[in-house]
Amino acid sequence: MRSFGCVPWMMLWAGALALALGLSSAQAQVLGKPQLREALDDLELRGRWYYEDLEAARAEAQRTGKPLFVLLRCPP
Amino acid sequence: MDGQLARRDPRFAPLLDQFVCVRLVQCWGLDRRIFSFDPNLTLVVFFINAQGYVYGRFGTRDDRRGERYVTAQALVEAMKAALELHAQWPRNRRALEGKWARPRWAQPQLIPTLQGRFVPVGKDRHRCFHCHFIQGGEILAKRQLRLPVEDRDLWCYPVPDWLGFSLDPTKRALVHDVRPRSEAQAAGLQVGDEILSMDGQPIIAVADVQWVLHHARDGQSLPVVVRRQGMRRTLRLFLPSGWRRRGDISWRAISWMLRGEVLGLHAEPLGPRARFHLDIPASQVAYRITRVAPAWNRRANPAARAAGLHRGDVILSVDGQLLPPSTSLFLAWIAQRTRPGQTITLEVLRHGKRRKVRLRLK
Numbered sequence A: 001m002r003s004f005g006c007v008p009w010m011m012l013w014a015g016a017l018a019l020a021l022g023l024s025s026a027q028a029q030v031l032g033k034p035q036l037r038e039a040l041d042d043l044e045l046r047g048r049w050y051y052e053d054l055e056a057a058r059a060e061a062q063r064t065g066k067p068l069f070v071l072l073r074c075p076p
Numbered sequence B: 001m002d003g004q005l006a007r008r009d010p011r012f013a014p015l016l017d018q019f020v021c022v023r024l025v026q027c028w029g030l031d032r033r034i035f036s037f038d039p040n041l042t043l044v045v046f047f048i049n050a051q052g053y054v055y056g057r058f059g060t061r062d063d064r065r066g067e068r069y070v071t072a073q074a075l076v077e078a079m080k081a082a083l084e085l086h087a088q089w090p091r092n093r094r095a096l097e098g099k100w101a102r103p104r105w106a107q108p109q110l111i112p113t114l115q116g117r118f119v120p121v122g123k124d125r126h127r128c129f130h131c132h133f134i135q136g137g138e139i140l141a142k143r144q145l146r147l148p149v150e151d152r153d154l155w156c157y158p159v160p161d162w163l164g165f166s167l168d169p170t171k172r173a174l175v176h177d178v179r180p181r182s183e184a185q186a187a188g189l190q191v192g193d194e195i196l197s198m199d200g201q202p203i204i205a206v207a208d209v210q211w212v213l214h215h216a217r218d219g220q221s222l223p224v225v226v227r228r229q230g231m232r233r234t235l236r237l238f239l240p241s242g243w244r245r246r247g248d249i250s251w252r253a254i255s256w257m258l259r260g261e262v263l264g265l266h267a268e269p270l271g272p273r274a275r276f277h278l279d280i281p282a283s284q285v286a287y288r289i290t291r292v293a294p295a296w297n298r299r300a301n302p303a304a305r306a307a308g309l310h311r312g313d314v315i316l317s318v319d320g321q322l323l324p325p326s327t328s329l330f331l332a333w334i335a336q337r338t339r340p341g342q343t344i345t346l347e348v349l350r351h352g353k354r355r356k357v358r359l360r361l362k
Helices: A009-028 A034-039 A054-064 B002-006 B074-086 B093-099 B132-142 B183-187 B207-216 B253-263 B271-276 B327-337
Strands: A069-071 B020-024 B043-047 B052-056 B163-166 B175-178 B193-200 B221-228 B230-237 B264-269 B285-290 B313-317 B343-350 B353-358
Touching: A034 B175, A054 A069, A054 B020, B002 B327, B043 B074, B052 B207, B132 B207, B132 B253, B175 B183, B183 B230, B193 B207, B253 B264, B253 B327, B264 B327, B327 B343
Parallel strands: A069 B020
Antiparallel strands: A069 B043, B043 B052, B163 B175, B193 B221, B221 B230, B264 B285, B285 B313, B313 B343, B343 B353
16 A cells, blocks of 8 residues: 655645645636526525526536436526 | 525535535526526526536525525535436436426527616616516517416426425425325325436435426326335326416516516405405406506506506406416416507496406517
């Protein structure tokens, strides 16, 4: 098994932290149309959602091999 | 439920991470081959793949017990089942083809009677309209084009209860109850059966059962594959003629459109006590007008108001014929048996006097 003994622990922790921050910031990004969301009072989204952009989502599904979860919601 | 999903509630988050998540709040431009659904829901989930094949649907509204089938547990089960079907792709391609619709109008805004019905949303006035209007818009368009309005158009997305069985609202499709002397019992369905497929289509939620029933024909014998005590069995569920008419459609948006826009009034059947007080025979159905379409409503038929009909008037017959015994059947009579521009004669009781009123339908 490969040893990490030669890498200082502080650097490992810093790298992990940077990776976690980067991921969470990418996940918090909401793709789509802020004006529409505001107009519809639809501001609760957290994490990565494609907002009113099915084609972009299908392209990502094609690229990643994931299925799509499409939520249709009546405007409040 | 919508808020829980939007905020990535911990119950859903690990599963949501395995999907590409999309939130749609407008039906403008939706491909109805894929996105056909019960239009009277407030929340619908589609599980699809990048090629547009539908793994399943989630979202149900019951004419008797509201949204009892919409539970977090059932959605979690449906998400897991969709992921299982995705793992089987493309071997299951043929079985999934039945989950596509064949709509007459490919997108909602192409339905002729929905032209100009877009609801402005907020100050930016985004184009939008309530999905609830899709069903009614399609029925009114069929009337205008002299196309037959089928029972399926009116009693859409039937719940299994209409055939005598209900499902566990916390599972995918687990039979919870079978009513004696029902079609479900005749088919051999038993409590605890897990429905795996219907008419060859995999089932991941109650909405999928509704999808199959919605598209089935009267007189058809639907193959139902169940898992019972670890063994697979194929049953046959027979759909008798007129079975859909057991359901209630009076709560649906279609009822507003048929009453307000075609007839120009709202009316409800009179109970036995009211009929007794009005000296109407117990065997005769009568409807009391509860609302005449207001003049400001430009979509409503103004003929009822122009004809002098009032709230409280009691309708005794139409064109000399007795009225259907329920609001649903009355609405179906309007949709299926009348034409736009047709004039009907109502026999109306007001202050103890009977009078005839001619009404031009829209």
